[in-house]
Amino acid sequence: MTATDLPATDASHYGRFGGRFVPEALVGALDELEGALAEAQADPAFAARMTALREDYGGRPTKLYLAERLTAHGGGARIYLKREDLAHTGSHKLCNVLGQGLLAERMGKRRLIAETGAGQHGVATATIAALLGMECVVYMGEEDTRRQHLNVVRMQLMGAEVVPVTSGTRTLKDAINEAMRDWVTNVATTHYLIGSVVGPHPFPMLVREFVKVIGEETRAQVLAREGRLPDAVVACVGGGSNAMGVFHPFIADAGVRLVGVEAGGEGLDTPRHAATISGGTEGILHGARSYVLQDDYGQVRPTHSVSAGLDYPGVGPEHAWLADSGRGTYLAASDTEALEGFRLLSELEGIIPALEPAHAVLPALRLAGELGPDGVVVLNLSGRGDKDVDEVERVLREVSGEALGAEATS
Amino acid sequence: MSSPTPTAAGSRAASVEAAIRAANDEGRAALVIYLPAGYPDLATSQACLEAAVEGGADLLEVGFPYSDPLMDGPTIQAANQIALEAGLTPRDDFAMCAELTAAIDTPALVMTYYNLVWHYGGTERLDAFAADAAEAGLAGAIIPDLPGEEGGPWRAAADAHDLATVFLTAPVSSKERLAAAAEASTGFVYATSTMGVTGTRETLAESARPLVGRLREVSERPVCVGIGVSTAAQAEEVAGFADGVIVGSALVRAIAGGGPAAVAELTAELAEGCRRGYPG
Numbered sequence: 001m002t003a004t005d006l007p008a009t010d011a012s013h014y015g016r017f018g019g020r021f022v023p024e025a026l027v028g029a030l031d032e033l034e035g036a037l038a039e040a041q042a043d044p045a046f047a048a049r050m051t052a053l054r055e056d057y058g059g060r061p062t063k064l065y066l067a068e069r070l071t072a073h074g075g076g077a078r079i080y081l082k083r084e085d086l087a088h089t090g091s092h093k094l095c096n097v098l099g100q101g102l103l104a105e106r107m108g109k110r111r112l113i114a115e116t117g118a119g120q121h122g123v124a125t126a127t128i129a130a131l132l133g134m135e136c137v138v139y140m141g142e143e144d145t146r147r148q149h150l151n152v153v154r155m156q157l158m159g160a161e162v163v164p165v166t167s168g169t170r171t172l173k174d175a176i177n178e179a180m181r182d183w184v185t186n187v188a189t190t191h192y193l194i195g196s197v198v199g200p201h202p203f204p205m206l207v208r209e210f211v212k213v214i215g216e217e218t219r220a221q222v223l224a225r226e227g228r229l230p231d232a233v234v235a236c237v238g239g240g241s242n243a244m245g246v247f248h249p250f251i252a253d254a255g256v257r258l259v260g261v262e263a264g265g266e267g268l269d270t271p272r273h274a275a276t277i278s279g280g281t282e283g284i285l286h287g288a289r290s291y292v293l294q295d296d297y298g299q300v301r302p303t304h305s306v307s308a309g310l311d312y313p314g315v316g317p318e319h320a321w322l323a324d325s326g327r328g329t330y331l332a333a334s335d336t337e338a339l340e341g342f343r344l345l346s347e348l349e350g351i352i353p354a355l356e357p358a359h360a361v362l363p364a365l366r367l368a369g370e371l372g373p374d375g376v377v378v379l380n381l382s383g384r385g386d387k388d389v390d391e392v393e394r395v396l397r398e399v400s401g402e403a404l405g406a407e408a409t410s
Numbered sequence: 411m412s413s414p415t416p417t418a419a420g421s422r423a424a425s426v427e428a429a430i431r432a433a434n435d436e437g438r439a440a441l442v443i444y445l446p447a448g449y450p451d452l453a454t455s456q457a458c459l460e461a462a463v464e465g466g467a468d469l470l471e472v473g474f475p476y477s478d479p480l481m482d483g484p485t486i487q488a489a490n491q492i493a494l495e496a497g498l499t500p501r502d503d504f505a506m507c508a509e510l511t512a513a514i515d516t517p518a519l520v521m522t523y524y525n526l527v528w529h530y531g532g533t534e535r536l537d538a539f540a541a542d543a544a545e546a547g548l549a550g551a552i553i554p555d556l557p558g559e560e561g562g563p564w565r566a567a568a569d570a571h572d573l574a575t576v577f578l579t580a581p582v583s584s585k586e587r588l589a590a591a592a593e594a595s596t597g598f599v600y601a602t603s604t605m606g607v608t609g610t611r612e613t614l615a616e617s618a619r620p621l622v623g624r625l626r627e628v629s630e631r632p633v634c635v636g637i638g639v640s641t642a643a644q645a646e647e648v649a650g651f652a653d654g655v656i657v658g659s660a661l662v663r664a665i666a667g668g669g670p671a672a673v674a675e676l677t678a679e680l681a682e683g684c685r686r687g688y689p690g
Contacts, residue, residue: 180480
């Protein structure tokens with residue numbers, strides 16, 4: 001499947017979503033980027049270098065693993081885990097940064113800037129900057145630098161400068177604003193390595209082109225194992241890069257349900273969540289038309305999620321389109337459900353997931369139950385949970401007064 | 411919603427270009443002053459805008475604070491944040507503008523980000539925003555994150571309510587894009603002097619003059635230069651080649667230092683620069 005197969009109005013829009021709402025100073029850079037992507041995609045040497053690095057450096061293809069104890073716990077369909085947690089840097093993020101890093105190199109830009117929420121994208125960007133010998137500056141909400149201190153140290157170890165963002169709500173959206181401001185100022189020398197399928201065209205398309213390898217691998221692996229396509233593919237959605245990566249190659253397969261799980265925080269009936277599609281309205285944020293968590297006058301609302309990586313008031317425009325067209329189903333899992341998913345996967349499979357994909361565990365189990373024993377469900381395990389251990393312990397202690405492990409035998 | 415009768419000079423939209431031409435006819439570059447609504451509070455922001463007129467502003471830009479102002483530097487961001495934390499909405503900002511425009515003859519434009527225009531009390535409310543802007547006596551709008559190719563729906567709404575549209579150009583804009591932005595702009599064309607966000611620059615980029623020159627080749631519209639202009643000396647320099655000079659952050663800082671009186675004083679200095687630098 002290529003970008004031209006995408007059932008969208010044009011390359012820059014997904015139905016009525018997407019577009020390019022940016023200061024004029026950035027339009028030239030966005031055009032340059034679009035052109036560079038088209039040239040790179042037509043250049044076999046680019047693909048060869050990217051594939052070699054994905055495999056030898058990044059550890060791709062990642063495995064598809066049949067989670068037997070999780071399947072037994074669900075009592076229904078076989079649940080496979082797409083093991084993005086085993087990729088270099090511990091999440092799916094490397095596919096995107098590798099592609100964009102090589103594009104930046106092609107464009108002669110030696111300075112990479114990025115925003116990060118959980119820190120996974122920042123770590124991945126710092127990694128690629130080190131690999132390609134580039135300068136790297138990562139903007140991170142001050143609040144997130146506290147929640148994800150380990151990742152701050154990882155970035156610094158690889159030579160990146162981490163800039164705590166103290167404007168606005170001091171989280172991921174403000175880090176994106178700050179990165180955009182940097183880019184407007186330094187666009188001649190700098191590539192903004194955006195971390196998800198969000199932002200102005202061509203970013204949502206470009207990032208998707210680099211992450212869709214996840215779904216291409218998954219599709220082939222499921223076919224090899226099961227002799228058929230899965231009934232459902234489940235992934236967590238913040239901005240939505242891991243979900244778009246795993247969904248996209250299945251869009252044309254009408255029999256495969258695409259299920260996105262957003263961060264329900266403390267509940268959709270409260271303001272403390274980050275479920276943009278389930279609980280948001282249409283708006284324009286960070287250069288694209290999509291769903292946005294905002295008030296009646298278009299002011300973007302503070303969001304909340306136990307997972308920093310999903311704590312974002314927007315969502316990729318292609319997800320908005322998948323939701324709106326009915327091709328995708330988007331639901332929300334609360335903080336509590338995410339923590340339960342975190343615990344289940346740790347205890348049943350010996351896999352400590354990142355809090356982001358932990359949101360998708362209970363919805364995947366429910367789906368497996370609905371589908372019954374003949375069904376096949378793939379859960380995109382987008383990252384590993386080492387970074388979250390401190391935060392999980394803190395939250396569980398806050399909730400129950402107990403340390404992690406107190407109910408481990410239940 | 412009905413709009414007030416256009417001013418005697420003709421339409422509200424036309425009053426923007428007319429104000430710039432009038433200043434030029436008097437031998438000076440027009441001075442355009444930006445201040446955010448609601449900083450430090452609504453009443454004081456109105457007093458500061460009126461003080462700018464007293465000091466010699468030819469046009470006003472009233473910033474409507476937005477939660478994610480990605481074209482703004484730290485000074486305006488901080489002012490925005492104070493207004494937002496006070497719970498002010500665009501409706502409150504319009505109410506202030508109605509009082510302001512009733513008190514002054516200087517045309518005022520709203521400057522804000524596209525989501526506030528697009529999501530004004532619901533989805534796709536461009537027409538409602540334009541109607542309320544007209545009702546508040548505003549003469550036009552500047553939307554820095556709305557490039558020409560996405561600007562069609564807003565231009566239609568603005569035209570329907572007799573509002574001037576102002577689009578931005580940048581030193582990196584192609585000739586085609588400069589022409590398109592100028593064609594879509596009915597008040598003036600906004601030339602961003604340098605690459606970057608609002609705020610003070612020690613020196614104005616070399617790129618401002620050539621950008622204005624390139625705009626002259628494709629358009630007859632007045633060209634105003636903004637971003638990075640903060641002192642009378644800089645205003646004087648820009649007045650040497652542009653029809654208007656836009657100043658924002660420096661005045662926001664003046665508010666913190668001395669309120670409306672400081673705004674009037676700095677505006678008068680800037681106006682003097684606009685006069686000194688203007689050719690002929």
